[in-house]
Amino acid sequence: MSERLLQAREMVVVDGTPALDLTIRHGDFVALIGPIGAPLGRLLRTLVGLKAPSSGEVRVFERPAEEWDWRLLRRSIGFATPAAPLLSTMSGLRNLMLPPLYHRLGSESEVLEHAKRLLAEIEVEGDPNNLPAYASELYRRHLILARALMLNPVILAVDEPLRGLGCFAAETMRRYLLGPVRQRVRAMLVAVDDPLLARHADQIVFVTERKVLRFDGWPALLACDDNELCDYLDLHRSACRSLEVLP
Numbered sequence: 514m515s516e517r518l519l520q521a522r523e524m525v526v527v528d529g530t531p532a533l534d535l536t537i538r539h540g541d542f543v544a545l546i547g548p549i550g551a552p553l554g555r556l557l558r559t560l561v562g563l564k565a566p567s568s569g570e571v572r573v574f575e576r577p578a579e580e581w582d583w584r585l586l587r588r589s590i591g592f593a594t595p596a597a598p599l600l601s602t603m604s605g606l607r608n609l610m611l612p613p614l615y616h617r618l619g620s621e622s623e624v625l626e627h628a629k630r631l632l633a634e635i636e637v638e639g640d641p642n643n644l645p646a647y648a649s650e651l652y653r654r655h656l657i658l659a660r661a662l663m664l665n666p667v668i669l670a671v672d673e674p675l676r677g678l679g680c681f682a683a684e685t686m687r688r689y690l691l692g693p694v695r696q697r698v699r700a701m702l703v704a705v706d707d708p709l710l711a712r713h714a715d716q717i718v719f720v721t722e723r724k725v726l727r728f729d730g731w732p733a734l735l736a737c738d739d740n741e742l743c744d745y746l747d748l749h750r751s752a753c754r755s756l757e758v759l760p
Contacts (some may be wrong), residue, residue: 524569591666
């Protein structure tokens with residue numbers, strides 16, 4: 514049996530919602546999806562120890578999340594969100610270098626080489642030596658993800674990486690998440706209102722204000738006849754007819 518990296522046991526995020534049981538193992542990609550207004554971000558933050566659950570337990574590497582020193586937990590579980598600002602007075606490159614230098618994970622030259630390797634995996638055009646104000650929104654979001662990877666986290670949690678992006682930019686971000694980002698971590702959790710990304714997940718958690726449903730992959734989700742889930746999928750099918758099967 515593969516190693517359990519993270520577990521939610523009877524975890525309730527918001528009082529009145531059902532409890533979630535979830536086990537994340539080496540290699541897992543977990544997608545949290547749901548309609549507008551669903552507490553996806555709060556669920557994600559609770560799973561990775563940034564927020565305490567209303568009830569139940571979260572265990573990280575077989576240990577309760579609350580027992581971890583926050584510095585060690587943040588090095589083990591990376592968290593990225595477009596809402597997290599890059600420091601405006603530092604170049605994109607220096608923004609990437611700051612976390613490992615703060616945690617003293619290597620010399621300046623070692624951290625610089627690590628940053629350059631991560632930047633080489635970004636296919637979006639941009640200059641990492643510029644200040645963030647001069648970067649495109651898509652390149653800025655790639656930098657935020659690369660910054661989260663600078664600490665070599667075991668697990669990476671990403672909150673709403675596609676929100677507000679157009680079709681081309683969203684597809685570029687999907688490729689980056691499913692390719693270079695996923696290859697650099699042992700498990701990845703993404704909160705996203707995007708079935709096109711979620712259909713690649715090993716586990717999917719569908720969330721509404723009153724409901725939490727877990728599925729072992731896209732085919733299991735499609736087989737469910739829950740009315741709210743069906744309505745959610747129908748809404749997205751009207752915009753994209755490729756949701757039924759994987760490419």
